[in-house]
Amino acid sequence: MIYGLAVIVVFLLLLQDFLLVVLLQMNFEKYGEAQKPDFPKVSVLIPCRNEAQNLPRCLDSIEKLDYPKDRIQFVFGNDRSTDGTAAILSSWVVNHSNSILVEVVEGDGKRRNGKANALSQMAKSAGGDMYLFTDADCAVPSKWVKSMVLTQKNADAGIVTGITHIGADATFSKMQAFDWWLSLGMVKVMNDLDISVTSMGNNMLISKKAYDSVGGFEGIPFSLTEDFEMGKAIEKKGYKAIHHVSADNLVETLPQQNLKGLLDQRKRWMHGAMDLPMYWRAVLAMQVLFFPCIIYLCFLHPFEGVTVWLIKVAIQSVFVYLFSLKTGQKLKIATLFLFEIYYLFTSWSTIVYYFWPSKTDWKGRKYG
Numbered sequence: 001m002i003y004g005l006a007v008i009v010v011f012l013l014l015l016q017d018f019l020l021v022v023l024l025q026m027n028f029e030k031y032g033e034a035q036k037p038d039f040p041k042v043s044v045l046i047p048c049r050n051e052a053q054n055l056p057r058c059l060d061s062i063e064k065l066d067y068p069k070d071r072i073q074f075v076f077g078n079d080r081s082t083d084g085t086a087a088i089l090s091s092w093v094v095n096h097s098n099s100i101l102v103e104v105v106e107g108d109g110k111r112r113n114g115k116a117n118a119l120s121q122m123a124k125s126a127g128g129d130m131y132l133f134t135d136a137d138c139a140v141p142s143k144w145v146k147s148m149v150l151t152q153k154n155a156d157a158g159i160v161t162g163i164t165h166i167g168a169d170a171t172f173s174k175m176q177a178f179d180w181w182l183s184l185g186m187v188k189v190m191n192d193l194d195i196s197v198t199s200m201g202n203n204m205l206i207s208k209k210a211y212d213s214v215g216g217f218e219g220i221p222f223s224l225t226e227d228f229e230m231g232k233a234i235e236k237k238g239y240k241a242i243h244h245v246s247a248d249n250l251v252e253t254l255p256q257q258n259l260k261g262l263l264d265q266r267k268r269w270m271h272g273a274m275d276l277p278m279y280w281r282a283v284l285a286m287q288v289l290f291f292p293c294i295i296y297l298c299f300l301h302p303f304e305g306v307t308v309w310l311i312k313v314a315i316q317s318v319f320v321y322l323f324s325l326k327t328g329q330k331l332k333i334a335t336l337f338l339f340e341i342y343y344l345f346t347s348w349s350t351i352v353y354y355f356w357p358s359k360t361d362w363k364g365r366k367y368g
Helices: 002-026 055-063 085-094 114-123 144-155 171-192 208-213 226-236 259-273 278-300 302-325 333-355
Strands: 042-048 072-078 099-103 130-133 159-161 163-166 204-207 241-243 250-253 360-362 365-367
Touching: 002 171, 002 278, 002 302, 042 055, 042 114, 042 144, 055 085, 072 085, 072 114, 085 099, 099 114, 114 226, 130 144, 130 208, 144 159, 144 204, 159 226, 163 171, 171 241, 171 302, 171 333, 204 208, 204 226, 208 226, 226 241, 259 333, 278 302, 278 333, 302 333
Parallel strands: 042 072, 042 130, 072 099, 159 241, 163 250
Antiparallel strands: 130 204, 159 204, 360 365
């Protein structure tokens, strides 16, 4: 009985990974970025909470954005920071007439999480026809705004999710980066099959019309993953949701510096994952269950088990490598083989940590 179930799980996972590679190559949706003669007014919203260390990098990147200056507005939110965030933002806003700083007041934590509260207040000062969202620990490419906006116009979408990768030098950071490539690659493949999974708040565009239709962030249910909840609400209103992947909209974010930070991040994401449709949760469960199943098979039949495991790692590595190429990035496949050890450890650690009776810590705020 156990042996049969293990074989089925391993087979289904191998089949899934193979299909991911095939669909990525044969069904990858490229959205047109042909330039229009006019550009809509865009508001870029960047919430900040104790981001003094990361802000200079973020601000330097938005200084270089290739978009008409009179058609773009920057809305920063200082979310009760206790470091030098407020001073850095105030200085920047003074020197940029197309920017505004919102001092975020504490909201009702039972209605909205801290970030959703900040964004809901910031959006009230946004004057654009399109809202673009990113985080203070991100660096955006020069063509980011054009790429996202023109894609939205050509696809007539209510919400556009971009692509984000982790800038990585150390091994721990590289493993996180591979994890993002794998997860977002799966999201892209599913989205191109018209199965929307999630959105991503550090690289997301929402039309003002779609945003207003759901009542903004104050109009969605409480969630620790406000970007996922916003995307779901907008789709329910009948708007199209797309996942746009290209070199022009590839945003770079920072890795978690230690295991505690990584598990806190994953625990928050798990809250969103538990609200996914049953079929998608089954896919995620199969990813996790593969490891005890293949270890069990390796114990019974070492040569066959190891061979099958290596085949899985090879197919998975090819998928991640090919997906990264879609954005002009070129990963080292040899390093990708190390990712399997990391993936085994973090997938099961995340599950244990999620069910562990402790509150979710995010930016110094605890939810439970």
